[in-house]
Amino acid sequence: LTLYTDGLTEGHSGADNDRLGVEGLLTLIESLPPADPAVHVDRLIQETHRLNAGRHSDDLAVLRLDWGDTHFRA
DSSP: OEEEOHHHHTSBOSSSSOBOHHHHHHHHHHHSOOOOHHHHHHHHHHHHHHHHTTOOOSOOOEEEOOOOOOOOOO
């Protein structure tokens, strides 16, 4: 589960002025290699900074949660 602020999707998606958007974010997340949550978030932020080429000025927050098989008792 990845939670994020709009600063992530409102960033640029490359050299042009197009925004990353939700579709671009999903593509970017799927392109990242599997990693633990902290490493995954670091890579995601690094990649968005690269795509923005210094043009990103909005705040940015990302939280990723992973969990394994869990048994719940009622």
